[in-house]
Amino acid sequence: MMLAILNIDWQTLTDATALGAIYALMAVGIGLVFGVLRLVNFAYGQLVMAGAFALALASQWGWPIWAAIVLCFAVVLVLSVLMDRLVFRPLRTQSPAIMLVATFAVAYLLESVALLWFGPLGKIASSFGTLNQPVTISGVDIRKITIVAIVVAAACLIALTLLLERTTVGLYMRASSMDFDTARLLGVRANRVIATAVLISGALAAVVAIMLTVQTPLVTPDFALRDTIIVLAGVVLGGMNRPVPATLGGFAIGFASGILGGALPTNQSQYLPTFLFTAVIVVLLVRPGGLFARSNAVERV
């Protein structure tokens, strides 16, 4: 009934869920690094972009799919480790604002390197084209990628939860995001925990790169830039400090932008960013600590 009023069909609903799933993965990637480093990585989208270009090159060279995936993971992981070593580590003790502007600089740098190498028109990543074909489930056409995206995202999130809840390194990571100094005093190795968080976040970026290139095969230097901005808003909306609220925030904003895109009449759909960010601002005003935060008490001195 609700859906009929808003002019939303099942197809919009599944597409929105898939977008939410992909954004949730990005949110986890950004949230994990924030947890241990208190660093908002604006350059996360450029990791996804690098992975997407790796896929595009692989498909241009005619590599098999498994090799393309390996190349994508390799490129993104190497880049994340380099980013951590060259930028995040020297800036670890600085204020969040300085670290944020530094990741801005890294994002700008990577984007312009891509522009220099590949040009503004970009490349096509076509290895996974078959995933774009629809399957019909009880009269509704659903693209295979939507199902794949939802399944893969769910699998990644379950694996990650197990890692965080059931392994020693997961315990270290949870402890570090709660109170890094105390965790170090108790014998948690800072560099190892941060390296793990950066690697997992990089692996998630590679997964996101694969999903996004299936949906939009044209890879340009500003690939995933808009998505990163929206996901960042979602992560802050959910509550940055803990992984579950951050993930939920990412999912919520992806789902909301998918639904809004489907529900708005055509002549208003160009105003989608306005609707989306107005909603973000309103939610932030009502719950500054995050939508899913336990409380938003002011810090006591």
Added chain:
Amino acid sequence: MKRALALQELAAPALLVVAAGLLGTVVSLSTQAYFTDALVSVAIVVALYTFIGNSGVLSFGHISFVAIGAWTAGVLSVPTGQKPAIMPNLAHFMRPWTTGNLTSIVLAGVIAGVCALVVALPLMRLSGLAAGIATFGVLEITHNMLQYEERIGPGLNAFSSVPETTGLLQASLGALIVIAIAFAYARSRFGRLLRATREDPAAARAAGVSIYRQRLIAFTLSGILAGLAGGLYVHLLPVSTNSVYLDLTFITLAMLVIGGATSLWGAVVGALAVSALDSYLAIAENGASLFGWHYDLPAGTRVVVEGALMALVLIMRPSGLTGGRELRFWPRRSS
């Protein structure tokens, strides 16, 4: 005497701007354009400093007010006869009007200031990351509205036919005025109260300072200054929505942080230093020689070098080139 000593904190950035303006008169006409551009950047970065530097709250939304200023001055300055061609869907009441150069820039500041106040009323309750994302949202909304709302401007097209009155003189004067206002604010009671909330919010609140009200004042003022800068900008070159969006946000924030966000001197030094580098690399992309060695940089190198240098400065000198301090010719006697 005390006041005279304080004025030197205004003198240093003002002299630097005058020097840049004078240097611009002796170079070739094509190089002069880079100087004019740099001086407009100074105005934008000083506007950013007024809020970010004094409050310590990062705002990604200030380029919205530059955009609103540019739109106001642009719509007011396009000659009446050319309005239907450039802005076919402009609202009717706007059509018969054209104002002079100065009026258009002043109104740019006024309208941008009103918008900044309206935005600040709800938003200044936020701080930290929530404030950062919310101001980013303001930038997104402004960009989106200006791009598709053709009743208030040219939409996706650029502002052509705006008289190009922002030469070296107007840019220098504009930058000087913005610097003077920013200085007067920072020295005032309000500037000091706001910096107190930056240094220690709890202590400031305990002393009876309303963080919300002080941030509100600073945000509105810096919105006015950003609007003035936007007015200068649209009279410099045909502005379009994409020239007042993410790239400008990034480069001006980088200028502020590289110079040293907590001082007026830092804002001016950062804007001029990054502009100088930017112009040098832009010229070098068209072929240049350094110490007798001639080279051509491939197009696009500019941005790569800039990005790398910015990251490097942030790592080596996180508080900026000036260390975030004002320049004093006669250092304060230590007691």
